[in-house]
Amino acid sequence: MSDITPLDSVGEFGLIRRIQDTITLRQASTKLGIGDDAAILAPPAGHEIVVSTDMLVEGVHFDLTFCPLKHLGYKAVAVNVSDVAAMNATPTQIVVAVSIGARFSVEAVQELYDGMRLACEAYDVDIVGGDTTASRGGLTISITAIGHVAAGKAVRRSGASPNDLICVTGDLGGAYLGLQVLEREKQAWQADPETQPELGKYPYVLQRQLRPEARMDVIHELRDLGVEPTSMIDISDGLASEVLHLCQASGTGARIFSENLPIANPTLEVAEEFNLDPIMCMLNGGEDYELLFTVPLAAHALLKNHPDITIIGHMVERSEGTNLITKSGQPVPLRAQGFNHF
Amino acid sequence: MSDITPLDSVGEFGLIRRIQDTITLRQASTKLGIGDDAAILAPPAGHEIVVSTDMLVEGVHFDLTFCPLKHLGYKAVAVNVSDVAAMNATPTQIVVAVSIGARFSVEAVQELYDGMRLACEAYDVDIVGGDTTASRGGLTISITAIGHVAAGKAVRRSGASPNDLICVTGDLGGAYLGLQVLEREKQAWQADPETQPELGKYPYVLQRQLRPEARMDVIHELRDLGVEPTSMIDISDGLASEVLHLCQASGTGARIFSENLPIANPTLEVAEEFNLDPIMCMLNGGEDYELLFTVPLAAHALLKNHPDITIIGHMVERSEGTNLITKSGQPVPLRAQGFNHF
Structure with a gap:
């Protein structure tokens, strides 16, 4: 039997602490992760930064009837990493903002984060910031991914020529x-x-x-x-x-x-x-x-x-x-x- | 009499194009703004990057009964800039993700972005990325702010000593x-x-x-x-x-x-x-x-x-x-x- 802990029993701070405790950092460029007003990153010299953001909204982009939360967490990270890849850059960090209705349990939120963590392992990315907040309705996940690429090597949509x-x-x-x-x-x-x-x-x-x-x-x-x-x-x-x-x-x-x-x-x-x-x-x-x-x-x-x-x-x-x-x-x-x- | 254009008459692409057209870039470090898979930033040499994210949810963080959308847009940017300031860093770029219910008009969304744009002018910040999407309920605004600070000069929460x-x-x-x-x-x-x-x-x-x-x-x-x-x-x-x-x-x-x-x-x-x-x-x-x-x-x-x-x-x-x-x-x-x- 799985545990069900209501969100209001741990509160926002309690929930954030639980999530924070499970996060490990692997990128050398992450100088400071979650826990301050902002994360501190030190990208390698001679590199440019790429930044992309995506929001997934329950009932619009996913349906929890058939989408397990762990998969959803994984997918939310993967689609952001995909945008960074599409610039020819290497993803390095993400920040995650989640709003969740009171009908979710602490365990459900942890499952979502488990999926995100799995994806972070797969793509070698650090979760360096987060905002976890209540919603009056469903679940919304907003992720911003950051990556780096050697200066001038980013690939835009605009560089193609006839015959390519x-x-x-x-x-x-x-x-x-x-x-x-x-x-x-x-x-x-x-x-x-x-x-x-x-x-x-x-x-x-x-x-x-x-x-x-x-x-x-x-x-x-x-x-x-x-x-x-x-x-x-x-x-x-x-x-x-x-x-x-x-x-x-x-x-x-x-x-x-x-x-x-x-x-x-x-x-x-x-x-x-x-x-x-x-x-x-x-x-x-x-x-x-x-x-x-x-x-x-x-x-x-x-x-x-x-x-x-x-x-x-x-x-x-x-x-x-x-x-x-x-x-x-x-x-x-x-x-x-x-x-x-x- | 003010115009009311329903969101579904312009669609997501149309809305994004309207917003995009009003954005100007002022930061030298912004190499590429909205319009590709990701923005490209080139922070000055010898600087570190700070990143912070905040989500504002209707009915939780704001009440549109008494909060004009323009003020809300301004506040959403200001609170993120405030996190960057609290690291002793200079804010330079933001990415914005917004989900909005069909009850909003195109003009309402533009008003929200007008407020964000005003704040960007006030704090000398570029909007370099965005995701604008539908929601089944109210309005959610997720902003990630990026800034830079000379390496080693970021101020954390942890540096105080007795007698300070x-x-x-x-x-x-x-x-x-x-x-x-x-x-x-x-x-x-x-x-x-x-x-x-x-x-x-x-x-x-x-x-x-x-x-x-x-x-x-x-x-x-x-x-x-x-x-x-x-x-x-x-x-x-x-x-x-x-x-x-x-x-x-x-x-x-x-x-x-x-x-x-x-x-x-x-x-x-x-x-x-x-x-x-x-x-x-x-x-x-x-x-x-x-x-x-x-x-x-x-x-x-x-x-x-x-x-x-x-x-x-x-x-x-x-x-x-x-x-x-x-x-x-x-x-x-x-x-x-x-x-x-x-």
Whole structure:
């Protein structure tokens, strides 16, 4: 039987102390962590700092019916680390602000922080600041990630040129199909609470949705290969939307070949089961947190057989537009689907 | 007649674009602001970075019945700048995450950002990152402030020694009494919506509550005087709580003289009207965002006549405890009241 301690029995200070006690620091650049008015960081000389912030709101970005708090904590950190990775920087510290309703227990909050701590271990990041506060409603998690990169080596969205190759890491569409599975099972369960949710059949897409990873591994591999991306972004809203962001910032057009888009077999199977077009899932699904980046044509030989990287197209002149080239060779203009949560 | 544009008519991207268009950058250290996966900062060589985060939640930290959104935006930035000031650092950038319910209009969100922008102008800070998202409930504002300070010159809570003078900036208790006025008027208005709230009589305490300022001015003055605080904290939870924080972190006790505590005349008058003990308002009121700091005894001559600084006591050995010394010379142990929002 698990313990349930109401939040009001320990208070804000008590809760913060419990969380603080479990935090370890591993970054040499962290001079002072949680416990003062601010943290003190000493980034290495000759480096620039990158900073990114993301807020996850219950009922908008996650649904606690099917998202375990530990996974949520992990994901909240991973999506911020992903933004730092997308700048070609190394994440080093995060600060975390959480607001939680009184319906949560101390143990639930600790579970959330356990997930964050796991992610911090995985990405070698320190939690150096926090604000934990009550809310009148649900759970909101706001994380700011800090990283560093050698001066001048940050990769922006704006550096691509026509003829640059467009590459994507991993595979696409899985997170979206994982969400479809979760929503179907939730509806079934709401209609009949006796129903046992059928989640065991879908480990891959559920993992993609519930516990995505930031592709820091690829950032390190590109450095090892000596390949410097000319532009980069992480895929949070869907491939189509992100390609358009790179093109708009770089003043280019793009040709993406539908045949080249990477999809995993389990994702494809779920798409078929749900009668969804796998290309659409890859283009507009979102939340895969893979990296989309461009490299000079000269990097082709180095990347063409890379197991974690797929060349999906190339940049063109702005005037040629931003198109998906179908199997039959037809250009179809890419459109951002994006989310409108309001 | 003011315009009312529903949030869902512009969407998240549209809203973000509108906000982004009004942001100007003024810090040399900001290499890249909003619009990429992360901002890029280049702090001056030989400096350390400080980072602090704060979350303000509707219904917990503010009440939109009586808090104009512009003031709220200003305050949200000021309280973060105050944390940076309390480290003896100079604030340079902030990132802002906001979640808002559909009941807000585009104009309301712009008003909030107008207030933040005003504060950024006042404190010479750049908004370099943001996340604006929907919420299922009220308004939540999460700000992370970044500053820099010459390496080794950050002031922690832990550096005080016995005999150090304890100083406070400005005056205390005003923000708390401002809140009392607002809550009384809200109750009167709820009981009878025809009532005209009597706020014009209380400009000082209302300003202290609704639009506090971070004391960066004092940080600059101390540098000009060549006075280096040995420990410092900003007063968010109340003087008593903050004195205890400094003592705990520094391993000291303290003697605070009730006769020396600074209160403004308008604050005193409101305390009398509400039949509240002014000493208690100063000790436990909170939200004044003044600075509490210690200096070596040798700084006495430099600070004793300073118009913005009051010497309220001195540090003692830990074994002597942490006491308020009353007018009649009686020691009364200080106790933190703090808030428990759960």
